[in-house]
Amino acid sequence: MLKDITLGQYFPIESPVHSMDPRIKIIITLVFIIAIFFIKSLWGFVAVALYVIFAVKLSRVSFKLVLKGIRPILFLIIFTALINLFMTNGEIVNIGGVPLKAGFLKITKEGFYSATVMSLRLVFLVMGTSILTLTTSPILLTDGVEKLLSPFSKIGLPAHELAMMMTIALRFIPTLLEETDKIMKAQMARGADFESGNIINRAKALIPILVPLFISSFRRADELAVAMECRCYRGGKGRTRLNELKIGTRDWIACLSMLTFMAVIVLINMYL
Amino acid sequence: MPIEVKNLNHIYSKGSPFEKTALSDISFKINDGEFVGLIGHTGSGKSTLIQHLNGLLKPDGGSVIVDGLDISDKTVNMREIRSKVGIVFQYPEYQLFEETVYKDIAYGPKNLGLDEKEIDARVRHVAEVVGLDEKYFEKSPFELSGGQKRRVAIAGVLAMNPKMLILDEPAAGLDPVGRDEILNRIKLLHETEGLTVVLVSHSMEDIARLAERIMVMCDGELKMFDTVENIFSRSAELSSMGLNVPQACLVMQGLKKNGIAVDDKIYTVEKACKEILRYLGEVGKC
Numbered sequence: 001m002l003k004d005i006t007l008g009q010y011f012p013i014e015s016p017v018h019s020m021d022p023r024i025k026i027i028i029t030l031v032f033i034i035a036i037f038f039i040k041s042l043w044g045f046v047a048v049a050l051y052v053i054f055a056v057k058l059s060r061v062s063f064k065l066v067l068k069g070i071r072p073i074l075f076l077i078i079f080t081a082l083i084n085l086f087m088t089n090g091e092i093v094n095i096g097g098v099p100l101k102a103g104f105l106k107i108t109k110e111g112f113y114s115a116t117v118m119s120l121r122l123v124f125l126v127m128g129t130s131i132l133t134l135t136t137s138p139i140l141l142t143d144g145v146e147k148l149l150s151p152f153s154k155i156g157l158p159a160h161e162l163a164m165m166m167t168i169a170l171r172f173i174p175t176l177l178e179e180t181d182k183i184m185k186a187q188m189a190r191g192a193d194f195e196s197g198n199i200i201n202r203a204k205a206l207i208p209i210l211v212p213l214f215i216s217s218f219r220r221a222d223e224l225a226v227a228m229e230c231r232c233y234r235g236g237k238g239r240t241r242l243n244e245l246k247i248g249t250r251d252w253i254a255c256l257s258m259l260t261f262m263a264v265i266v267l268i269n270m271y272l
Numbered sequence: 273m274p275i276e277v278k279n280l281n282h283i284y285s286k287g288s289p290f291e292k293t294a295l296s297d298i299s300f301k302i303n304d305g306e307f308v309g310l311i312g313h314t315g316s317g318k319s320t321l322i323q324h325l326n327g328l329l330k331p332d333g334g335s336v337i338v339d340g341l342d343i344s345d346k347t348v349n350m351r352e353i354r355s356k357v358g359i360v361f362q363y364p365e366y367q368l369f370e371e372t373v374y375k376d377i378a379y380g381p382k383n384l385g386l387d388e389k390e391i392d393a394r395v396r397h398v399a400e401v402v403g404l405d406e407k408y409f410e411k412s413p414f415e416l417s418g419g420q421k422r423r424v425a426i427a428g429v430l431a432m433n434p435k436m437l438i439l440d441e442p443a444a445g446l447d448p449v450g451r452d453e454i455l456n457r458i459k460l461l462h463e464t465e466g467l468t469v470v471l472v473s474h475s476m477e478d479i480a481r482l483a484e485r486i487m488v489m490c491d492g493e494l495k496m497f498d499t500v501e502n503i504f505s506r507s508a509e510l511s512s513m514g515l516n517v518p519q520a521c522l523v524m525q526g527l528k529k530n531g532i533a534v535d536d537k538i539y540t541v542e543k544a545c546k547e548i549l550r551y552l553g554e555v556g557k558c
Contacts, residue, residue: 179366182361182366183366183367185323185328185359185361186359186361186364186366186367187367187379188328188354189326189328189354189358189359189361189429190354190367190379190380190383190428190429190432191351191354191355191380191383191384191432192379192383193351193383207369208367208369208379211369212366212367212368212369215366215414216366
């Protein structure tokens with residue numbers, strides 16, 4: 001039952017986007033997000049849509065999967081759209097001479113416009129970040145974050161430690177899920193019931209799962225610390241890596257495409 | 273209380289790219305009071321199979337009938353099935369959670385809704401069965417040694433008063449004395465209370481010593497289900513499945529191959545010892 005939960009979203013196939021340097025992908029995604037918030041006209045979103053379609057095609061990930069990321073925030077999108085639609089001041093829309101206004105709720109041209117822009121923004125925001133997480137394995141993602149944050153270690157930001165914590169956390173999510181599944185089954189075999197009863201009873205039924213889970217997590221953490229120390233782990237200072245991240249031609253081309261995209265957005269903002 | 277499995281299929285992550293057939297077309301019947309050994313290499317589907325026997329997993333095809341009740345039937349009370357078929361998972365001590373040993377053992381019967389008196393009687397009884405002294409009752413289970421913890425965990429399952437007990441590697445990770453102790457207790461329980469037992473183990477010696485019939489699983493299929501003698505006489509087939517026969521068996525088969533007229537249908541050290549002595553006596557060397 002718990003096995004059905006997919007961890008992260010990484011979709012392991014081979015594509016030009018998958019093999020890009022994670023740092024470049026993170027930067028491009030950041031720039032993309034900023035660009036989305038600069039767009040003023042609907043024409044800008046046409047450019048964004050084209051760019052996203054291009055990226056998805058290149059990544060060989062199915063559109064369905066990219067769109068799936070929208071589902072969890074669908075409520076947020078609809079909520080934002082409705083607020084914008086009904087609460088924006090401006091020219092009230094008339095249908096057949098009847099103004100669409102009831103109390104403090106009203107539909108205005110400006111409201112309609114900003115609702116559309118806001119929802120498009122959110123949709124593309126999720127799609128853009130989905131492409132990043134779908135094409136980059138969690139480990140590469142943390143590697144990328146570590147590298148990008150490393151200049152800040154001069155001002156005391158523990159970049160390596162943060163990345164190591166993220167890596168370990170990610171590494172242990174499947175293990176913990178498996179463990180939870182095992183403990184749940186063991187307690188169910190002893191007649192535990194997690195599905196019926198009121199909220200208090202259900203919360204109480206979780207104790208037999210959580211206690212063993214915490215205990216084994218602490219045990220694992222302890223064992224891992226010892227194992228790391230046995231292999232002379234001393235933190236990030238002077239540590240080399242097995243697979244160095246390399247920025248290649250492909251990454252420069254991607255940067256170029258991003259710059260072109262930015263230029264198009266700026267031009268659209270200026271002239272359309 | 274017989275268990276009957278008919279054409280059982282199970283597929284993990286059905287419909288996703290990670291789809292994997294774990295069990296395919298498994299049929300067998302376990303009778304009342306039997307002691308069945310279940311062997312198979314890692315990933316052969318043993319754990320998946322045993323989880324079907326008390327309804328923790330539901331079949332994707334075929335049926336599992338426990339004491340006349342079909343586990344896929346939605347009207348069947350799962351607690352009833354789980355109180356009939358107890359499963360002791362691998363490393364069961366990791367499921368302990370209560371403040372005291374007593375409370376932990378009482379968790380199962382409490383879930384069954386029994387009254388205090390009955391629970392108390394059961395806890396005391398199973399503690400005795402697994403050889404756990406009453407002085408441990410008020411201790412935290414986390415203070416105990418590995419072997420004691422395992423006893424508490426097994427007692428917790430036995431307290432459900434199952435008619436059939438399934439044990440997944442109950443002796444794994446214990447010292448030799450601890451493992452013999454636990455296995456002998458299980459054997460005793462089988463003999464005195466007529467408990468049906470299914471023992472999953474990688475130790476062919478233990479299986480040979482304890483089981484009456486053996487199931488052999490390989491790649492999600494039930495390859496053999498036969499008496500201990502018949503199974504271990506097929507050592508070539510077993511080794512092609514990444515399994516082995518008991519060492520005593522290998523010795524006897526080796527002797528026979530080299531022209532020494534001993535019975536090679538022997539699988540325990542004691543019997544092998546007797547047989548070799550008999551042979552030596554026969555040829556006048558002893």
